[in-house]
Every structure is written in structure tokens, then in C-alpha cells.
Amino acid sequence: MILESRQTQRFVLLTLKQLQQSDSKICDTFAIDLKLRKQLIYHPIV
Numbered sequence: 391m392i393l394e395s396r397q398t399q400r401f402v403l404l405t406l407k408q409l410q411q412s413d414s415k416i417c418d419t420f421a422i423d424l425k426l427r428k429q430l431i432y433h434p435i436v
Contacts, residue, residue, distance in 0.1 A: 405420060
């Protein structure tokens with residue numbers, strides 16, 4: 391669990407760095423991806 395959270399933090403930090411150098415379409419995609427991730431966390435697929 392701890393390793394997973396650290397990997398997620400790394401992913402978010404790297405993605406945020408990429409977003410600073412990218413356009414709004416990628417930002418929208420990132421926001422949608424976050425929503426999907428939250429849904430998977432709260433409603434895991436078995």
C-alpha cells in the first residue's frame with residue numbers, strides 16, 4: 391500500500407510537470423483520468 395501511494399505521488403508530480411508544458415486538452419484529459427481513478431478507488435471492479 392505504501393509503495394503504491396508513493397508511485398501514485400510520483401505519477402502525479404510527473405504529470406503535473408508535463409501539464410505545465412502542454413495545452414488545455416491534455417489538462418482536460420488529466421482531469422477526466424482523475425475522476426475515473428477516484429471512481430475505481432471507491433467502486434473497485436472485481
